[in-house]
Amino acid sequence: DRRGAQSPYAAVEMFSEVTMNLPDFAPAHAGLARSLAFVDMYYGPPGDHVARALQACETGLRVDPRSHDVLAAQGTAYSATGDAECAFASFESALRRKPDCSATHYLLGRALFAEGSFALAATMLEQAARLNPEDFHSLLLAAKARRRLDDEGRARSDMIRAGLRIDQYLLAFPGDFRALCDKACCLIELDQKDAALKLGETLFEHSDPMAY
Numbered sequence: 001d002r003r004g005a006q007s008p009y010a011a012v013e014m015f016s017e018v019t020m021n022l023p024d025f026a027p028a029h030a031g032l033a034r035s036l037a038f039v040d041m042y043y044g045p046p047g048d049h050v051a052r053a054l055q056a057c058e059t060g061l062r063v064d065p066r067s068h069d070v071l072a073a074q075g076t077a078y079s080a081t082g083d084a085e086c087a088f089a090s091f092e093s094a095l096r097r098k099p100d101c102s103a104t105h106y107l108l109g110r111a112l113f114a115e116g117s118f119a120l121a122a123t124m125l126e127q128a129a130r131l132n133p134e135d136f137h138s139l140l141l142a143a144k145a146r147r148r149l150d151d152e153g154r155a156r157s158d159m160i161r162a163g164l165r166i167d168q169y170l171l172a173f174p175g176d177f178r179a180l181c182d183k184a185c186c187l188i189e190l191d192q193k194d195a196a197l198k199l200g201e202t203l204f205e206h207s208d209p210m211a212y
Contacts, residue, residue, distance in 0.1 A: 029060030030069035102131035
């Protein structure tokens with residue numbers, strides 16, 4: 001999630017190795033599927049990434065039919081194909097099995113955002129942030145969804161909370177690229193554009209920038 005194209009490709013290789021060595025470990029199949037879906041969504045080039053992701057989910061569900069991790073990964077993979085109906089059915093099953101999972105709410109929120117369901121996306125993303133007090137990225141996405149709904153008050157509130165969490169996170173991980181990118185977004189949204197541009201000067205020099 002955090003370090004550009006190198007990370008999801010490395011994750012695919014590492015999860016693939018784990019699934020070969022521990023074929024009955026369902027979370028590894030979930031991680032492989034999620035990584036492949038992110039490669040397809042953001043980095044390409046076009047290939048069989050989503051097909052492999054869905055295959056990993058099938059294998060993971062044979063190992064553990066009740067795995068919320070695999071079901072959430074399956075929802076993400078179906079979302080990458082544009083199959084919203086199957087995606088949301090998978091997410092619904094995942095939440096039935098573990099309703100307090102922050103990661104599932106986050107992935108569902110992303111899928112809903114992609115479908116243009118901004119009200120429900122904001123709700124899911126804000127819930128993800130409630131379930132994980134260190135999660136700043138969900139709040140940033142929720143703010144963007146609220147803005148699409150012309151709910152400027154709640155968008156600003158989410159953005160302020162995201163900024164506070166980012167500042168706390170950067171105390172421990174000052175070089176985290178995703179956190180710095182999100183901080184720049186917060187500064188822009190909160191009308192601190194000069195500070196955002198100053199921060200952006202270092203971000204533009206990053207050796208492996210994120211696609212967005």
